[in-house]
Amino acid sequence: MRFLLIILSAASLLISVANASLSTDILYWPLGSPQPSVLARVSYDPASLKSDVVSYHHPKDDQTDNLVRVGLYISTPTNKMQWVGSLVSLASLSASEQPTFRLHLGPANEVYSVSLSASSARAEGSTTVPRIDLVSNESGTQPHLNRPVVVGPDGQNPEQPEEKSLLQKYWWVLLIVTFISMSGGGGEGQ
Numbered sequence: 001m002r003f004l005l006i007i008l009s010a011a012s013l014l015i016s017v018a019n020a021s022l023s024t025d026i027l028y029w030p031l032g033s034p035q036p037s038v039l040a041r042v043s044y045d046p047a048s049l050k051s052d053v054v055s056y057h058h059p060k061d062d063q064t065d066n067l068v069r070v071g072l073y074i075s076t077p078t079n080k081m082q083w084v085g086s087l088v089s090l091a092s093l094s095a096s097e098q099p100t101f102r103l104h105l106g107p108a109n110e111v112y113s114v115s116l117s118a119s120s121a122r123a124e125g126s127t128t129v130p131r132i133d134l135v136s137n138e139s140g141t142q143p144h145l146n147r148p149v150v151v152g153p154d155g156q157n158p159e160q161p162e163e164k165s166l167l168q169k170y171w172w173v174l175l176i177v178t179f180i181s182m183s184g185g186g187g188e189g190q
Contacts, residue, residue, distance in 0.1 A: 021045045024111045026101060028059055028093070029069040029085070036083075039070065039093075040101070042132055046109035051132040059093050066090050070101075070116050088116050099130040107137050 023043040029036035039059065044051035059068065070093075071085015093099055093116075104113040152158050167174075 022109065023054065024072060024103070026070065026114055027072055027085070029071070030059075030090075031067055031069070036069070036071075040130060042101070042103065044103065044111075044132070044134055046105055046134070046136070049134045049136060051103070051134055053129050053132060056129050059090065068093070070114065072111060072114055074110070074112055084113055086115060092116060100133060101130055102133045102135055104135045105137055 021043045023041060025038050026040040026042060027036035028039040038057060040056045041054040042051055043054050066089060067087055068090050069085045070088050071083055073081045074084050076082045100117045102115045103111045106112040150158060
């Protein structure tokens with residue numbers, strides 16, 4: 001009976017972990033303000049790269065600064081609250097444009113950076129809720145290291161073919177010029 005209870009609890013734990021989605025807060029920080037404010041709260045599933053905007057608080061337009069910082073706090077080994085973000089125009093967060101936040105995921109599926117792109121062409125009937133694009137951690141192309149060096153039987157580099165002279169390369173041009181000059185007819189002088 002205990003064995004069955006342990007199996008059922010482990011299965012329910014695995015199901016809850018599989019269905020759990022992660023969340024993060026995207027912050028905006030006007031240059032004149034002493035601290036950031038929550039711009040959006042986003043929940044995301046790193047396995048399927050799907051995301052939902054849980055809440056979105058449109059920034060106030062009464063800011064004197066035209067520039068705001070958009071980012072988030074991450075935890076590093078040296079600093080528990082490290083600000084990571086970028087400087088954007090307040091107009092890119094305005095109601096006339098639909099911002100798109102790109103959340104860059106690290107190896108442990110945590111958000112390590114956020115960037116913003118605004119598109120002025122908004123679809124009919126769309127809301128001012130921003131779009132979220134998740135960018136997973138993918139490794140790029142890797143160089144082929146430690147390839148063996150090809151050498152000849154005597155241990156030397158293989159011989160490079162000798163470069164041809166100008167006459168060896170373009171002998172056919174000389175042949176065409178000779179043919180044209182020989183086939184040129186005599187003039188009208190008889």
